[in-house]
Amino acid sequence: MPSVSAVPPAMPPSRDSVVSTLRTAGCVFAEDEAELIFATARTPAEAAAMVERRVAGLPLELVVGWAEFRGLRIAVEPGVFVPRRRTEFLVEQALARGPGSTVVVDLCCGSGAVGAALAAALGRVELHASDIDPAAVRCARGNIAAVGGHVHEGDLFEALPVALRGRVGILAANVPYVPSDEIGLLPQEARDHEPPAALDGGTDGLDVLRRVAAEAPRWLAPGGCVLVETSRHQAPAAAEAFERTGLVTQQAVSEELYAHVVIGVRR
Template sequence: MTGDDLVPRLRAAGVVFAEEEARLLAAAASGAALDALVDRRAAGEPLEPLLGWAAFDGLRVPVDPGVFVPRRRTELLAREAAALATPGALVLDLCCGTGAVGLAIATRVPGVQVHAADVEPAAVANARRTLAPVGGTVRQGDLFDPLPERLRGRFAVIAVNAPYVPTDRIADMPREARDFEPAVALDGGPDGLDLHRRIAAEAPAWLAPGGALLIETGRTQAAWTALLLEQAGLVAGIESDDEVDGTVAIGLAR
């Protein structure tokens, strides 16, 4: 069975990029295994866990079932973080999910020391596989809680993709997100900024002098996220990229 044979089945299920997905699925399996993958995709499961990987910043990032899938918009966060990192610098990928951001930074800036943290056990296991090739260290816990005290005040870059979808908007998300990704990776509270408030308040103590905190945020929320950074004593700015539909608030330590 070829990718072309799968296209009508995927189209009938409402898959927008049926041709591309059919090609990827056909490359991943054959025979009965391929039929099973197509059935699962047609039933609404996200593509990336079925393939076992996601394309991100020119890389193939491992993606396990039940873990938040890295979005293309987050490539802006990785690029901006890498631009502020130097070889040997300590970098933190916070709310790391698969570890895609940490891997992208380490690939763009060889020699950085990558640390990562996430509250979800499945994400931590996934990120450990992702970051093992670049020597990354991944810890499980709530935000900064699992980090050892010896790292306080030493991070040159903290890159964050915390959940920022307002609670009442999760129902509007695509089914593959709301039904197959953990709610803790999506729900940002009533206005989407609950985690941004906590991170902005806690992060400065973990930054090295002149260090940078970067938080992915929504276009309509960006000004508020930047204000939180300013209130935490950081010099704040906003970067956007229309091509990937990404927005990042950046706070620099004085």
């Protein structure tokens, strides 16, 4: 974003002045962002400080401290991947394929948004989430605790309790899938304010996905499913990775959200 002067913190900002400042800074949805800032800030000074951080380029979710995800307010903090609206499609697909699931795992959980949304929709479930990033784990613990879940720190399945093997009904894995040489093409907000490990999927973007596919059958209950988000052009290779491990593979697409989900089901 271009550098512009924010609303002076010494004077209470008006809605019109905030909208004007945000629009000048390049915020396409300036009116909506202003409303959210005013709804979140507890004082005029806090609102002015939020506007200043937004103008400096901080993602809106990190400015206000939360992101909306399937009707939930998910706490987010600097250094943690911000949940995207398109990932709500992954949750919808999981619920459609495992409506009676009692054991749910949110792998590469980031803020824990996916796990929290699944637990909120399913009711009483045994929920486990994991991430390799300590900042994500700290953030997820607050969000997952609200629905009675457990968060573990570590590399993929290594972080999970061994007792979960063969019992998981829904395994949601929002793995990083951006090819390494395309990281520089991402929006500046993502490049500058989100952890590279949550974005970089290796040479073709599927390195972490293949590791998940290789291990998933050992953790799924009979009829259980693993779901990953990917891009349109990566989906066939992702499906092939699941098929090689013996999973029955399906694909789901939302043109509206530009979301692509690959599902593997244990026979």
